[in-house]
Amino acid sequence: MAMLKTRFSRKLHLVFATMLAITLGLSWYFLDSVKWYEYDVQRIALANNVLQGYQELSRLTFEQYSELNSGVYRSEALEPGVLEMQDRRLRHAVSEVRQGIGAEVAFDNSVHQLGELEALGAIERVVEEFIRNRLLINETLAGGRKDEALSLMQRLDETGIVGHFSQLVQNAINDQKLEVESAEQESITLAHYITSVLPVFMAMLAILTISIVAIFSRSINRSVGALHEGARAFTAGNLSHRIPALREREFARLGEAFNAMARQLFEHRRDLHEANITLEAKIEERTRALRSSNQKLANVDVNRRKLLADISHEFRTPLTVIRGEAEIALRGKSRSREEYRDSFRRIVDQADHTTRLVDDLLFIARADAGEPRLTMRTVSLCGVLETLCEEFSAKAEQRQNTIEYTCMDDKATVHGDAGRLRQVFAILLDNALRYSEEGDKVEVVMGRKDQEIEIRFTDHGIGLTDDEAELAFERFYRGSKAEEHSPGNGLGLPVAKAIIEAHDGRIQLQGVPGEGATATVILPAESRLRVVA
Missing domain, CATH: 1.10.287.130 (Signal transduction histidine kinase, dimerisation/phosphotransfer (DHp) domain)
Known part of the structure; x- marks a missing residue:
């Protein structure tokens, strides 16, 4: 019995030793698989980053070349600030690609990565050549030399810089796509290899350690089941699935690696989706801008x-x-x-x-057309209005009307054309008198609210409806009661509106039929510092 026990113990020790060896081998296998998974995932991330950088550089260059070409044929030069901003964006895109390739070199210092740096250098030289030519063309357009700008644009096309740049960028994009596909294929192969070899290892371990597996089978089956479910969910495209925390260290690391891979793939898919949404939004924005331009x-x-x-x-x-x-x-x-x-x-x-x-x-x-001719200077509105009311007092007395003028801020000034502003006030005061009944009072009130000056002309005459108030600023429009009450050509309020808007102000008209109307002019007040200067 003792010999049998010894033999049994030896067999038991042999089983344990074999199980330990298989477990150690399995652990090494999983650790090595996780390492290669992490390596492939990082390669994919770095290659995708460089690929997106090249695509962004290609997109920016195409947009700016198209904008330059369109500007040359429309004889429209870009503002220096806009041109400088676009140059910074191009150089920033090249810098982003260089940083991405630098990260790849730091991760895997191979001859291929060094070749990518040389290709990027060629692309960068072409970009700088394009920037110099665009600056020259834009300066020529700004100088009004359209024919010379067209000649420079044709020369730029004939030199093949744009085509050469497109070829270089396309070659770089193709290289990055091949690198991404290679890394993804390696990752997929490794995943298939793991899922195919894992059951074999588990079967061997179960056969050799049948007496011990009974004790640990539940825990092992739970871990294997979780990993298998995770692999099946990932294969089906469910990247939101997460493998729960496992008790065994080896399985736990493998589950974490699967989860990390799923998270990274999910983030990449989300980023791609967001990029598509952003692109669609930009396209929609450009479409709306084009529609707006066509409408204008x-x-x-x-x-x-x-x-x-x-x-x-x-x-x-x-x-x-x-x-x-x-x-x-x-x-x-x-x-x-x-x-x-x-x-x-x-x-x-x-x-x-x-x-x-x-x-x-x-x-x-x-x-x-956005080209009003104004003689701008500092204008004291209180004095202008007071003088105007005095001049209109004789006309008011003829109809037994009175003008009541109130200046609530005698130091209020605006930066504007004194003659044109006086024309606006004369139009509004004349309208208030003409549409008032005999014996009525016309009120003119000037005050300040924060950084704006408000002037109100109020009469108690025939008034007008809301619809008439909206149409009153249309050229040659006259309301039915206005036409009956007083002659006119319907140009006064449109002229007043054009003058006030040329001063960055607003003009409003409100009234009630039979009770009167109020015309309100709102102008930006001149700052104290400007007045002192």
Whole structure:
């Protein structure tokens, strides 16, 4: 019995020794697999980083070349600040690629990585050549030399810099794609190898240690089941699955490696999805900008046609009067000198009216084009309004009206054209008097709110509806009650709006039918420092 026990103990020791050897071998195998997994995953991450850098560099260069080409044919030079920002973005993209390749060299110092640095150097030289040529072309455009800019652009195309750059970048992108595919294939092969060899190792261990496996089978089966479930979930594309913490160190490390791999793949997939979303958003933004530009061009064309129609309509009446007076003076019988003077006076009045009409329409057209002609200086609004109210007092007295002027800040100043601002105030005050009933009071109040100056013209006359208030700033528009109450050409408020907006201000009109209306002008106040200077 003792011999049998000894033999049994020897066999038991042999079984334990064999199990230990197999366990050590299995542990080494898993550790080596995890190492290669981490190596492949890091290679994939570094290669993807460099690949994304090349794609970003290619995209930026294509966008900026297209923008340069479009600018040359439209004779539109870029602002120096915009050009400098684009140059920084190009150089930053090259720097990002260089840092990515540097990380690859630090990770795997191979001849292939050094060759990537040489290829990047060639790309960087082409980028700098493109930047120099674009600067020269932009300076030529800014100088108004479109033909020379076209010649330089053609020369740039003929030199093949853009094509050479595209070829270099495409070659670099292809190399990175091959490197990513190679690393991914190695990772997949290793994963398949692990999942195929693992059951064999487990079967051998179970056969040789059948008496001990019964004790540890539940724990081992749980670990193996978790790993198998994780591998199957990852294979099915469920990267959000996580292998739970396992008791055995070897299995736990393998599970952590699987989880780390799944997290990294999930992050890469998420980054790619976000990049696609960002790209789609940028495309949509560019599309909206293009639509907006097209709409603006359409509005400009509509305004041009409307302006021509308005000019034709409004000029017909004064020109008809002038022609009629002249024909009467020429064809009629001899008239007295006083009668001729009356005819010529009416002709001069109509000519003055036409001149004012031309000036107003011209100013509105220039304001619509963003080119109003203003003589800017510091203007004290309190004095301008006080003088204006005094000048209109005689007209107010004719209709038994009164003008009540209140200046709440006599030091308020704006930076603007004094003549044009006075024209706005005269238009609004004249409207308030013309649309007031006899004996009514017109109130003019000027005050300051924070960094803005507000001037209100309030009357208690015929008033207007909300719809009429919105249309009042359209050229030649006149409300039904306004047309009945007082004559006019409908240009006053549009001119006032164009002048105020040219001063970065706002003008509003509110009223209630039968109760009156209030016109409000809001202008940016001139800063104290500017006034002192």
